[in-house]
Amino acid sequence: MTASRALHARSLADPEGFWAEQARRIDWETPFEQVLDDSRAPFTRWFVGGRTNLCHNAVDRHLAERAGQTALIHVSTETGERRRYTYAELHDEVNRMAAILQAFGVAKGDRVLIYLPMIPEAAFAMLACARIGAIHSVVFGGFASVSLAARIDDAQPRVVISADAGSRAGKVVPYKPLLDEALRLASHQPERVLLVDRGLAAMARTPGRDEDYAAWRGHVGAARVPCAWLESSEPSYVLYTSGTTGKPKGVQRDTGGYAVALATSMEYIFCGKPGDTMFTCSDIGWVVGHSYIIYAPLLAGLATLMYEGTPVRPDGGILWQLVQEYKVNLMFTAPTAIRVLKKQDPAWLKRYDLSSLRLLFLAGEPLDEPTADWIQQGIGKPVVDNYWQTETGWPIIAIQRGIEPLPAKLGSPGVPAYGYDLKIVDESTGEVCAPGQKGVVAIDGPLPPGCMSTIWGDDERFVKTYWSSVPNRRCYSTFDWGVQDEDGYVFILGRTDDVINVAGHRLGTREIEESLSSHAGVAEVAVVGVQDALKGQVALGVCVARDPARVADAPGRQAFETELMKTVEQQLGAVAKPARVVFVNVLPKTRSGKLLRRAIQAVAEGRATGDLTTIEDPVALEMLQDALKA
Numbered sequence: 001m002t003a004s005r006a007l008h009a010r011s012l013a014d015p016e017g018f019w020a021e022q023a024r025r026i027d028w029e030t031p032f033e034q035v036l037d038d039s040r041a042p043f044t045r046w047f048v049g050g051r052t053n054l055c056h057n058a059v060d061r062h063l064a065e066r067a068g069q070t071a072l073i074h075v076s077t078e079t080g081e082r083r084r085y086t087y088a089e090l091h092d093e094v095n096r097m098a099a100i101l102q103a104f105g106v107a108k109g110d111r112v113l114i115y116l117p118m119i120p121e122a123a124f125a126m127l128a129c130a131r132i133g134a135i136h137s138v139v140f141g142g143f144a145s146v147s148l149a150a151r152i153d154d155a156q157p158r159v160v161i162s163a164d165a166g167s168r169a170g171k172v173v174p175y176k177p178l179l180d181e182a183l184r185l186a187s188h189q190p191e192r193v194l195l196v197d198r199g200l201a202a203m204a205r206t207p208g209r210d211e212d213y214a215a216w217r218g219h220v221g222a223a224r225v226p227c228a229w230l231e232s233s234e235p236s237y238v239l240y241t242s243g244t245t246g247k248p249k250g251v252q253r254d255t256g257g258y259a260v261a262l263a264t265s266m267e268y269i270f271c272g273k274p275g276d277t278m279f280t281c282s283d284i285g286w287v288v289g290h291s292y293i294i295y296a297p298l299l300a301g302l303a304t305l306m307y308e309g310t311p312v313r314p315d316g317g318i319l320w321q322l323v324q325e326y327k328v329n330l331m332f333t334a335p336t337a338i339r340v341l342k343k344q345d346p347a348w349l350k351r352y353d354l355s356s357l358r359l360l361f362l363a364g365e366p367l368d369e370p371t372a373d374w375i376q377q378g379i380g381k382p383v384v385d386n387y388w389q390t391e392t393g394w395p396i397i398a399i400q401r402g403i404e405p406l407p408a409k410l411g412s413p414g415v416p417a418y419g420y421d422l423k424i425v426d427e428s429t430g431e432v433c434a435p436g437q438k439g440v441v442a443i444d445g446p447l448p449p450g451c452m453s454t455i456w457g458d459d460e461r462f463v464k465t466y467w468s469s470v471p472n473r474r475c476y477s478t479f480d481w482g483v484q485d486e487d488g489y490v491f492i493l494g495r496t497d498d499v500i501n502v503a504g505h506r507l508g509t510r511e512i513e514e515s516l517s518s519h520a521g522v523a524e525v526a527v528v529g530v531q532d533a534l535k536g537q538v539a540l541g542v543c544v545a546r547d548p549a550r551v552a553d554a555p556g557r558q559a560f561e562t563e564l565m566k567t568v569e570q571q572l573g574a575v576a577k578p579a580r581v582v583f584v585n586v587l588p589k590t591r592s593g594k595l596l597r598r599a600i601q602a603v604a605e606g607r608a609t610g611d612l613t614t615i616e617d618p619v620a621l622e623m624l625q626d627a628l629k630a
């Protein structure tokens with residue numbers, strides 16, 4: 001038996017023993033009385049009765065040994081700023097931010113919504129919330145007002161922290177107007193809005209509500225705020241993610257389980273040691289940013305590099321230049337970033353000294369073989385694919401190089417990680433599939449520490465969505481198809497639901513459909529994901545116009561397409577904008593009126609549509625084909 005398999009087997013045979021051992025990686029103010037309580041499954045509790053704090057473990061705990069060591073490096077190729085904070089300086093800034101939040105009345109359990117670009121203040125804000133036991137909800141800066149409003153109404157934050165603007169590829173993206181519009185749309189109103197003014201865009205301020213960060217930072221001075229000790233299962237944050245309905249799900253994370261899980265993953269999966277530098281090129285608005293830009297590297301005593309910019313500006317060598325300059329040891333990004341680099345001169349891969357770099361981790365979407373080969377050969381470092389979800393917070397499947405460097409198999413992220421009782425199950429019987437047989441990637445409970453505790457404010461939806469979708473089996477569904485080979489390697493074969501993955505960004509087609517439908521000129525709409533060489537998938541909108549005359553000729557269709565794309569961009573943000581919108585007279589549906597998304601997708605990708613005996617009107621697909629050709 002291999003070492004990974006042995007550790008995996010042990011973690012499942014004796015979860016209490018295994019995780020109690022891992023729990024020593026962090027400080028507990030009060031020791032836990034029980035490792036695991038699954039009596040109310042699937043509402044699993046880890047480290048029951050233990051009291052701890054994420055900020056203490058990520059920052060304060062290191063002061064004795066590494067106060068002068070770099071904790072946070074910030075580089076923006078958008079504004080030209082570069083900043084560096086030692087653990088002691090990070091501690092100061094987090095205390096200041098915590099003091100400001102307290103001055104606004106924020107207390108344990110209150111929500112704070114963070115809508116910020118990739119600036120150090122975002123890290124301060126997250127850690128400050130953790131420090132005082134407030135629950136942060138970071139909303140990705142690429143989301144616009146309608147998405148933001150939905151999250152504000154669901155999380156009901158007491159305070160929102162935002163900025164004048166972000167910047168993307170040299171273009172200033174003002175955040176404040178988007179926030180103001182979101183607050184106009186939302187029924188819930190925060191008491192205060194704390195604004196970081198980067199001097200990028202003018203900001204309108206609402207007196208009595210909008211507060212200036214720099215002024216408050218000066219005002220609170222060298223404040224010290226004690227850590228609030230939370231019971232292990234008390235929530236640390238809520239992070240929204242897309243599902244099958246238009247309403248985003250607030251993934252709720254615990255405190256103690258998350259700290260232990262991340263600290264463990266830093267050794268077994270990410271091979272990070274105190275003093276190393278980790279560069280996770282992602283965004284704090286996504287789970288990869290929460291776990292591997294902020295919490296995990298700091299929990300493990302590393303320096304984390306936070307980057308605002310794209311992989312190709314000022315040139316295609318920027319990521320590698322950063323590796324050289326900051327002696328980066330571990331890098332983590334999405335396959336899309338590498339596919340973008342593939343279009344650049346390969347000489348960029350050889351220009352800088354990459355000797356500090358040990359491993360490149362890739363996750364968030366399928367890693368195609370040519371991309372994996374290209375980068376592995378180009379930089380001469382092992383590439384480590386890993387598979388997981390917002391819901392789990394850390395890898396479900398990976399080659400766990402901190403345990404042993406099992407050989408990678410192209411097209412597979414590896415083998416199930418310790419703690420996950422992963423099963424490929426038949427979607428209609430719930431039985432475990434034989435090796436080589438395709439099924440749903442499921443996890444038999446309990447989920448290991450660090451995974452979602454529930455959907456924020458909706459326990460019933462948590463059970464219904466995640467734990468009731470496979471017949472005859474009480475298991476967690478990932479909503480991904482997969483297949484496992486004789487050696488235990490898992491291959492991921494795409495989503496079982498209507499979630500699409502655009503450049504590593506998880507989007508719900510239903511949300512995009514709702515946005516398109518909000519346009520008065522649209523009668524009906526379907527959105528599907530279509531394969532794309534660069535972004536993995538892109539969204540395609542198929543619309544029925546209320547007034548057929550409007551789309552009768554090419555100029556009319558083009559104008560309407562542009563208008564609809566703008567609608568989505570304004571409401572949801574540029575990330576959700578469909579790559580194309582085409583018009584048909586009727587959507588392909590079953591006789592019972594269900595949209596035939598898979599058939600639409602097949603036609604758009606030029607594949608066979610499969611069995612269509614239930615289709616209401618076969619002409620609908622021909623019409624779609626014509627529309628796509630036009």
Ligand code: PRX
Pocket residue numbers: 241287288362363364365366367385386387388389390391413478479480492494495501504505506
């Ligand atoms: O479909 C899987 C895909 O991304 C989904 C999760 O996306 P998100 O919640 O944004 O979390 C990303 C965390 C890395 C999964 O359900 N996915 C993620 N990683 C991989 C992947 N598909 C194939 N290979 C991967 N390595």
